[in-house]
Amino acid sequence: MATKELKQFTREEVEKHNKDGDLWIIIDAKVYDISRFKNLHPGGASILLDSEVAGQDATEAFFGLHRMEVLEKPQYQRLQIGTISGEDSVHHGRIAGEISQVPYAEPTWLTEGYYSPYYSKNHRTFQKACREFFDEYIYPDAQAREEDGKRPAQSVLDKMAELNMHAMRMGPGKHLQGLTLMNGLVKPEEFDYFHELIITQELARCGARGYGDGLLGGKVIGLPPVLNFGSDALKKKVLPDVLAGKKFICLAISEAMAGSDVMGLHTTATLSEDGKEWIVNGSKKWITNGTFADYFTTGVRTEDGLTVLLIERGPGVETKQIKTSYSTTAGTAYITFDNVRVPVENTLGEVGGGIFVILSNFNHERWAMCCASARSQRSIVEECLKWTAQRKAFGKPLNSQAVIRSKLAQMIARTESIQTWLENITYQMCNMTYKQQSSKLAGQIAFLKSYSTASGQETARDAVQIFGGRGITKSGMGRFVEHVSF
Ligand code: HEM
Numbered sequence: 001m002a003t004k005e006l007k008q009f010t011r012e013e014v015e016k017h018n019k020d021g022d023l024w025i026i027i028d029a030k031v032y033d034i035s036r037f038k039n040l041h042p043g044g045a046s047i048l049l050d051s052e053v054a055g056q057d058a059t060e061a062f063f064g065l066h067r068m069e070v071l072e073k074p075q076y077q078r079l080q081i082g083t084i085s086g087e088d089s090v091h092h093g094r095i096a097g098e099i100s101q102v103p104y105a106e107p108t109w110l111t112e113g114y115y116s117p118y119y120s121k122n123h124r125t126f127q128k129a130c131r132e133f134f135d136e137y138i139y140p141d142a143q144a145r146e147e148d149g150k151r152p153a154q155s156v157l158d159k160m161a162e163l164n165m166h167a168m169r170m171g172p173g174k175h176l177q178g179l180t181l182m183n184g185l186v187k188p189e190e191f192d193y194f195h196e197l198i199i200t201q202e203l204a205r206c207g208a209r210g211y212g213d214g215l216l217g218g219k220v221i222g223l224p225p226v227l228n229f230g231s232d233a234l235k236k237k238v239l240p241d242v243l244a245g246k247k248f249i250c251l252a253i254s255e256a257m258a259g260s261d262v263m264g265l266h267t268t269a270t271l272s273e274d275g276k277e278w279i280v281n282g283s284k285k286w287i288t289n290g291t292f293a294d295y296f297t298t299g300v301r302t303e304d305g306l307t308v309l310l311i312e313r314g315p316g317v318e319t320k321q322i323k324t325s326y327s328t329t330a331g332t333a334y335i336t337f338d339n340v341r342v343p344v345e346n347t348l349g350e351v352g353g354g355i356f357v358i359l360s361n362f363n364h365e366r367w368a369m370c371c372a373s374a375r376s377q378r379s380i381v382e383e384c385l386k387w388t389a390q391r392k393a394f395g396k397p398l399n400s401q402a403v404i405r406s407k408l409a410q411m412i413a414r415t416e417s418i419q420t421w422l423e424n425i426t427y428q429m430c431n432m433t434y435k436q437q438s439s440k441l442a443g444q445i446a447f448l449k450s451y452s453t454a455s456g457q458e459t460a461r462d463a464v465q466i467f468g469g470r471g472i473t474k475s476g477m478g479r480f481v482e483h484v485s486f
Contacts, residue, residue: 007031007082011057014084018055023048026057027071029087032079059091064390067477068093094139097132104412105382107201107419118194118423126185127198133163134202138215142208146483149328151292152215157245160215167243169220171196171364175227175239193429197371197422204375207480210327212372216242217330218250218289220368222297224361225251225308229349234310238295249295252284252311252335253358262299262306262358267337269300269309271344278302278309278347280316280340290333291321297348298337304352309342316340325486363442366449367425373452374418376484377459381411383480384466398466407462414455421448460485 009031017024023035025048038045043065047053053061070076072093083089100106109116110127119127141156160166164179168191176188186195203212219242226238226249241247258264267282280300284290296311311317317340319333349357385408388399398404425444429437463481464471470478471485 004078004081006080008085009082010085015055018051020049023054024081025053025055026084027059027062028089028091029084030080030089031082031084033081034079037076037079060390063091064392065477067479094135096135097128098135099131100382102382102385104385104415105378107378108416109423116423118427122186122190123194123198126182126195127202129182129185130198130202131205133159133165134206138203139206142206142211142215145211145214145329146208146327149210151329151331152211154245157216161243161245164243165199166216166219166245168196169199169216170223170227170243173227175243193367193426196368197426200368200371201375204372205379207376207379207483208327208329209376209483210324210329213288213330214327216245216248216289218248218287218293221288221361221365222249222251222293222295224364225297225348225357226295226310228360229308229357230310231345234346238310242295247294248289248292248331249297250287250289250293250333252287252290252296252298254286255283256285262355265299265301265306267298267300269302269307269342272341276344278342278344280309280311280337280342282337284333284335284337286322286324287319287333287335289331290319290335291328291331293319293331293333296335299354299358302351306354306358307351308348308354308357310346310348311337311340311342312346314340326483363437363445366445367422367429370418370422370425370445370448370452373449373456374415374422377411377415377418377452377456380459380463380481380484381408381415383478384408384411384463387477388466404466407466411459411462414459418448418452418455421451456484 011026014024014026014031017033020038021035023033023038025032025034034041034048038048041048068091099110108114109119137156137159141153145152163182167176167179168181171193172191176191179188181188181191203215206212223242226235230238238249242249253262253265255266257266267280267284269278269280271277272279278300280298282300284298287296290296294313296313296317298309298311300307300309316338318336318338321328322332322334324330324332385399388404388408389397391398393401399408425441425448428441428444432440460481464485467478467481470476471481473479474482
């Protein structure tokens with residue numbers, strides 16, 4: 001499509017187009033002809049004919065009611081016919097890689113004028129590259145998939161694989177050996193938990209939690225048992241495709257009748273007569289990525305107790321979508337296993353030793369949740385700070401009301417304390433062996449997870465109060481707040 005030539009107008013010229021059938025407005029030094037759009041406007045026609053809007057500068061009114069991205073949609077961009085001569089636009093949407101200038105919208109290590117003992121020059125370069133990548137490739141797909149509920153686009157998974165992002169999301173370790181990470185920005189042996197924290201936080205910053213889980217979230221929790229307890233042959237078969245984003249794996253533990261009570265599982269596995277296969281029967285519920293998973297890291301009850309098996313999708317495995325309070329992008333499933341035959345070579349760890357296999361990844365999994373939780377709360381702080389600065393009530397901006405300021409202060413304090421605690425724990429992880437982490441950090445990580453998720457609920461509740469009805473509306477100004485609240 002040829003780009004339309006934009007003309008220059010004076011404010012006096014625009015003022016003349018102030019009636020039904022000939023209606024112009026100014027938003028951020030740009031002139032829009034809304035004569036025909038008026039009748040299609042989701043907010044109604046009459047408001048656009050108001051004497052303070054028709055032919056006038058409606059910038060303040062517009063940004064008090066719409067997100068910038070409205071004007072970036074092609075169907076609305078087309079309404080622009082020109083600009084005001086001698087004036088420049090000051091509002092802009094998300095610029096790939098940009099650091100937010102809103103106070104507290106970034107952790108201190110990314111805020112100008114602050115220092116941190118934890119992040120090296122390499123972490124900073126890595127963060128910059130990650131932010132650019134996530135803004136450019138992940139954010140648009142995340143927003144589109146949250147809306148249509150479909151699984152993440154394969155093209156995005158492929159792009160991530162080119163950078164070996166799927167492997168990096170598994171944290172530091174042997175699985176990174178020989179890989180080129182982030183186009184060579186970080187050497188495999190130098191990749192540490194701060195690099196992983198950066199990836200997890202940049203993903204959370206996309207503000208799409210169902211999508212975040214859909215983007216191989218099942219792999220982050222379902223692959224470690226294969227990595228740490230699978231035979232070499234099994235790893236050779238499974239790892240390359242999963243780390244290339246070609247195949248999905250999930251962790252299938254919880255059941256309709258047993259959730260946190262892992263030892264109370266009902267799914268059974270009995271050995272075939274020749275002892276070569278397990279025969280699995282039972283069901284699993286709330287399994288992230290289950291609807292599209294190719295592999296299921298599954299907790300089963302065997303004669304000797306709890307055992308973990310890697311089950312491949314095949315005869316007898318059925319998955320159904322569960323509609324949860326977030327989007328179906330996550331692929332949350334109800335799974336049934338009906339006489340599924342699994343080679344005994346797919347046993348992960350000792351027969352009867354499944355609890356150790358499952359528990360072995362809990363610290364890392366909880367820590368990753370804390371990284372994501374800290375970042376999504378910060379994004380909500382940013383949304384609230386922006387909204388309260390532009391929204392006027394009782395003749396002044398919302399952020400000048402004491403009750404609102406108090407809520408904002410509490411939100412910021414919670415977000416800052418979570419990040420600070422998280423960075424301390426991450427530093428310990430970088431310096432401890434796996435064994436030391438298990439004995440010294442299990443408590444710290446569990447407490448932080450409990451604190452950060454509880455704080456996330458308080459922040460979501462406060463944000464809904466600040467946004468009012470918009471905080472429960474899936475589109476428009478409060479859509480990110482709605483997204484974290486339900
Ligand atoms: C080029 C100009 C405009 C476009 C493209 C536009 C587009 C939209 C869209 C897409 C919505 C649906 C909600 C959303 O996605 O945010 C909306 C809602 C609305 N618009 Fe506009 N709009 C324009 C100008 C204006 C102006 C100048 C005003 C008033 C001064 C206005 C008042 C409203 C109101 C009151 C709503 C309903 C808001 C709500 O539900 O909270 N619009 N508009």
